Amino acid sequence: MLEPEVPVTSSQKGFQLRIEVLHIDECPNLEDTRASLAELVAELGLGHIDTTFTLIDSPAEAAKHRFAGSPTVLIDGFDAVPGTEPTTNLACRIYRDGQKIAGSPSKDSIRKAIQASLRTSASE
Numbered sequence: 001m002l003e004p005e006v007p008v009t010s011s012q013k014g015f016q017l018r019i020e021v022l023h024i025d026e027c028p029n030l031e032d033t034r035a036s037l038a039e040l041v042a043e044l045g046l047g048h049i050d051t052t053f054t055l056i057d058s059p060a061e062a063a064k065h066r067f068a069g070s071p072t073v074l075i076d077g078f079d080a081v082p083g084t085e086p087t088t089n090l091a092c093r094i095y096r097d098g099q100k101i102a103g104s105p106s107k108d109s110i111r112k113a114i115q116a117s118l119r120t121s122a123s124e
Helices: 030-043 059-065 107-123
Strands: 019-023 051-055 072-075 095-097 100-102
Touching (some): 030 051, 030 107
Antiparallel strands (some): 019 072, 095 100
């Protein structure tokens, strides 16, 4: 089991960005998601941004966090890949990207969510 990291919100470069991954214990797709996020943070020059990993271990926690299956990536509190209803089931999530089905969100989907959040933050 992976240990949750300490949440960090950054205010460097004139904006704040919070990335959180909601996951169940022993999620088979967590490492792919973790790697994609690390690559994207580096590619986008956001090395000062940390990602929080939140273990969802009960239906009550799932409801509290608006969990949509494991892993769910939240960018500033919003699902990076909207369209899946929240659930209290401690289960894996299925992502669809065109014709492709995967157990973790595509880097492109996460990139678009991060860029949209950065644009929103910059205009405020």
